[in-house]
Structures are given as C-alpha cells and as structure tokens.
Amino acid sequence: RKIALTGIKPSGEPHLGNFVGAIRPALELARTADFDSRYFIADHHALTGTPAAGDIAAWTRSVAATWIAAGLDPERTVFYKQSDVPETFELTWILSCVTGKGLMNRAHAYKAARDRNVAAGEDPDAGINMGLYEYPVLMAADILIMDADLVPVGRDQLQHVEIAADVAGSFNHRYGEGHRLRVPEAVVPPETTGHTLPGLDGRKMSKSYDNYIPLFLPAAKLKKLVRRIPTDSTPVEAPKDPDSSAVFQILAQFAEPDVVADTRKRLEAGGVGWGDLKNQLADVLEVQLGPMRARYDELVAPGSELDAILARGGEIAREQAARTLRGVRRAVGVEV
Ligand code: TYM
Structure with a gap:
C-alpha cells in the first residue's frame, strides 16, 4: 500500500494556512482506503528558530491536539513526534553526504534569509545557523525513512519535497544496489482551492511572519x-x-x-x-x-490522552525507521 506522510513544525500554534494547506488534505488522504498514513510533529525543525524550551513543548502539544481535534484517528494513522525517531538524525548525516552543497544554496528558506541580509546591507550569512541551511536534508530524512510515496503539503513546501526526491535519487544512484530509497512525490492542493493562504498583512500566512490566525x-x-x-x-x-x-x-x-x-x-x-x-x-x-x-x-490540557497517543505512535514509527536505517547502513558499509 502507498504511504502518505506529512509534518508540521511546532514553531507557533497551528493556523488557518496549516489547516487548508496540509491538515485537511492529509486527513482526506488518510480516510482513503488506499493509503497508510504517517503524520508527525517536526519538533527538531522548529529548533532552527532557537525558541525557548517551554515554547517548543507547548507548541508541540498544540500541534498534536490540533491534528486529533481535526479528525486524525490514531488507530489508522501513525502519529508521532520527530524527536521520538532518532534514527532520522543518523539518516540526515548519511544523506548530507550525497547532497550537493549547491542544492542547499538554492533552497528557498535559506535563500530568502540571505537575500534579506543582503538587502539590509549586512553580512549575507548573519544570523543563519547550519540548521536552517541543512533544513531540507532533515526533511528529506523524515520523508525517506518512512518510505513515503506521497507528501501532502502546502505550495510553500513543494521545493522541499522536490529536494527530498533529488536526494533519494542521488542516494540510489550511489548505493541503490544495496538499498533503494523510495522516491516521494508532493501532493499540493490545486491553485483554485489550495492557494497559499494570505495572512493578516496580506503576505503568506506564516508563523515566521507573525501574521497568522490561530485555528x-x-x-x-x-x-x-x-x-x-x-x-x-x-x-x-x-x-x-x-x-x-x-x-x-x-x-x-x-x-x-x-x-x-x-x-x-x-x-x-x-x-x-x-x-x-x-x-x-x-x-x-x-x-x-x-x-x-x-x-x-480537552486534548491540549495537561494529563489528557495525548501523551499516550504520541508515545504509541513513536514506537511504531521507530520500528519502521529502524528498518530503513538498517538497509541504508548496510548499503553504505558502516554495518555488515
Ligand atoms: P510548516 O510547519 O511551516 O507548515 C505545515 C504545513 O502547512 C502548510 N502551510 C500553508 N498552506 C497554505 N497556506 C499557508 N499560508 C500555509 N502555511 C503553511 C505548509 O505548506 C505545510 O504543508 N518543513 C515543514 C515541516 C516538515 C515536513 C517534513 C513536511 C518537516 N518535515 C516532512 C512534510 C514532510 C514546515 O515547516 O511546515
């Protein structure tokens, strides 16, 4: 069966744009009998913004409660936190070794940060950490470790999914005899219905612009x-x-x-x-x-069933991740 996978970064409360661009379409896919679904909270991705520890914890809870309130059935969808699948971070390193630096230079989040610095007359790399630079490789690892076929995302994440497909291609080209990574494809809502949702200032609704309407x-x-x-x-x-x-x-x-x-x-x-x-x-x-x-x-309140749901999802996700990582480790030769 085909696997659908998507993630949301807990860098604020989920907003209307997240719902329209990712949550609603992903839940529609999960209801289709043809797909296995694996949805997660990308808590390590949120660290590129160096948030306070308490904020990450609160926002992770908020994103998790949102998915379930919006209709995610944890019996049908493997639902977990990225940080509960540490295999992802080992895969990230291996993938960075088959990823061209030039590809990362063209990734739009990094490019936008650089362009802003240049426009402000500052050092082009001012305030840019390696996490932001490598962000797309971590995202590729999220996707590839779970063998995802389809990745439902908003239009702003399309490039990242294309990068993940590229990275899978490079890995397969070099090590495909030993282990083949599944090459993913983005599912983006059509222009007419899934236009990037505008925010309170008319720009794309985004946690990083602080122009969003929480759900x-x-x-x-x-x-x-x-x-x-x-x-x-x-x-x-x-x-x-x-x-x-x-x-x-x-x-x-x-x-x-x-x-x-x-x-x-x-x-x-x-x-x-x-x-x-x-x-x-x-x-x-x-x-x-x-x-x-x-x-x-109800769900977001401390002591709700949320913790148990995430713990269970994390275990299942980890088993899948360990299988993929084993194949990869053998293919590159660090494990015999
Ligand atoms: P994030 O947390 O910025 O956004 C989560 C999802 O919401 C969509 N979205 C929007 N859609 C329409 N209009 C908007 N204004 C809008 N704002 C956000 C995004 O396109 C996204 O689908 N890097 C990802 C998280 C991630 C991920 C992954 C996604 C990490 N690993 C693996 C898929 C697969 C991000 O920051 O999304």
Missing part, C-alpha cells in the same frame, strides 16, 4: 483578528475584485462552494462592504472550527 481561538478573539485583515478603501457600493481580497481568499477555503460563488457575485456587483464580508468570514470560521475547538481544549 482554535475563542470566537470573540477570532472575530477581532478577522477584522484586522487588510482591505482597500473601495466604497461599500462599488464593485470589488474578490480575487485580490485576502478576506475572500480565506472565505473561499472554508465556506461551501455555492456560498463562495454567491459571495463572489455579490462582491463583483457592488453593495457589499469589506466589513460585511469580514462578518461573514468570522461566522463561517465559527461554524467550521467551533465544534473542533472543544475537543482541542
């Missing part, structure tokens, strides 16, 4: 944040372009298709103000997310 805010706070999404100053009665509106783009991900089509028509006709649209969005989000929030609150 499980209390209703009143959610409404307050929705009001902060920027809009232009088109008067109420004037026709509006739905596609250039962050509010509409978010609505399009959460409302029923006929509601989206109707809202589009009303905006294009004029007479609907941005304030009205924001109220509609807050209501739609409440209808969609409200019921999951109660379950989330």
Whole structure:
C-alpha cells in the first residue's frame, strides 16, 4: 500500500494556512482506503528558530491536539513526534553526504534569509545557523525513512519535497544496489482551492511572519483578528475584485462552494462592504472550527490522552525507521 506522510513544525500554534494547506488534505488522504498514513510533529525543525524550551513543548502539544481535534484517528494513522525517531538524525548525516552543497544554496528558506541580509546591507550569512541551511536534508530524512510515496503539503513546501526526491535519487544512484530509497512525490492542493493562504498583512500566512490566525481561538478573539485583515478603501457600493481580497481568499477555503460563488457575485456587483464580508468570514470560521475547538481544549490540557497517543505512535514509527536505517547502513558499509 502507498504511504502518505506529512509534518508540521511546532514553531507557533497551528493556523488557518496549516489547516487548508496540509491538515485537511492529509486527513482526506488518510480516510482513503488506499493509503497508510504517517503524520508527525517536526519538533527538531522548529529548533532552527532557537525558541525557548517551554515554547517548543507547548507548541508541540498544540500541534498534536490540533491534528486529533481535526479528525486524525490514531488507530489508522501513525502519529508521532520527530524527536521520538532518532534514527532520522543518523539518516540526515548519511544523506548530507550525497547532497550537493549547491542544492542547499538554492533552497528557498535559506535563500530568502540571505537575500534579506543582503538587502539590509549586512553580512549575507548573519544570523543563519547550519540548521536552517541543512533544513531540507532533515526533511528529506523524515520523508525517506518512512518510505513515503506521497507528501501532502502546502505550495510553500513543494521545493522541499522536490529536494527530498533529488536526494533519494542521488542516494540510489550511489548505493541503490544495496538499498533503494523510495522516491516521494508532493501532493499540493490545486491553485483554485489550495492557494497559499494570505495572512493578516496580506503576505503568506506564516508563523515566521507573525501574521497568522490561530485555528482554535475563542470566537470573540477570532472575530477581532478577522477584522484586522487588510482591505482597500473601495466604497461599500462599488464593485470589488474578490480575487485580490485576502478576506475572500480565506472565505473561499472554508465556506461551501455555492456560498463562495454567491459571495463572489455579490462582491463583483457592488453593495457589499469589506466589513460585511469580514462578518461573514468570522461566522463561517465559527461554524467550521467551533465544534473542533472543544475537543482541542480537552486534548491540549495537561494529563489528557495525548501523551499516550504520541508515545504509541513513536514506537511504531521507530520500528519502521529502524528498518530503513538498517538497509541504508548496510548499503553504505558502516554495518555488515
Ligand atoms: P510548516 O510547519 O511551516 O507548515 C505545515 C504545513 O502547512 C502548510 N502551510 C500553508 N498552506 C497554505 N497556506 C499557508 N499560508 C500555509 N502555511 C503553511 C505548509 O505548506 C505545510 O504543508 N518543513 C515543514 C515541516 C516538515 C515536513 C517534513 C513536511 C518537516 N518535515 C516532512 C512534510 C514532510 C514546515 O515547516 O511546515
């Protein structure tokens, strides 16, 4: 059976973009009888931002509770923390030895950090740690160690999955006689439905831009944040372009298709103000997310069943990882 795998970095609470780009499509895949699913929390990836220890622990809990509240069934999906699978870190080293430095130079997270430094007139590598540089190799190890075929991710992670496929290819080219790594493929939501979700400043919604709307805010706070999404100053009665509106783009991900089509028509006709649209969005989000929030609150509380679920998932994931790593170790010759 084909294996679907994805991860989320606990560098903040999960937000609407994570839900639309990764959680919802991944859960859809997991419900399909054709796939085994392995979803995890990429806690070591979050360390590139050198967060406080307490934050990592809290955010890991928050991401884990989110997946389960959103419908992940731990009986069907192997659900675990990256840090519970230390084999990943050994594989990362072996993979870095078949990964060209040039490939890492082109990875977009690193390139973006460098470009920002250059634009600010600073040393190009200022503040960039080796973790950020090697980030894609660790991600490749996450994917390859679990034999994943499909990786459901948002558009911003597509390049990373392509790098993982490249790295698998290099490994197979060099050591494929001894062990072949499965070459993964990204599953990205189609443009029309899975557009990168914009955040509170109109840029991509992202934990690193601090412009995100957390998934499980209390209703009143959610409404307050929705009001902060920027809009232009088109008067109420004037026709509006739905596609250039962050509010509409978010609505399009959460409302029923006929509601989206109707809202589009009303905006294009004029007479609907941005304030009205924001109220509609807050209501739609409440209808969609409200019921999951109660379950989330239960799970995120200390002493919930979350710890046992993750511990069990970690054991199963580790067995799989140990199998792959054994094959790899033999193929490269460090184990006979
Ligand atoms: P992360 O934690 O930044 O994001 C988790 C998932 O959410 C998607 N996403 C979005 N989708 C649509 N619109 C947005 N504004 C938006 N923001 C985030 C991301 O594309 C991602 O799918 N490197 C990964 C974590 C990771 C991983 C892996 C993923 C580590 N190892 C192995 C897959 C396989 C990351 O930082 O995602």
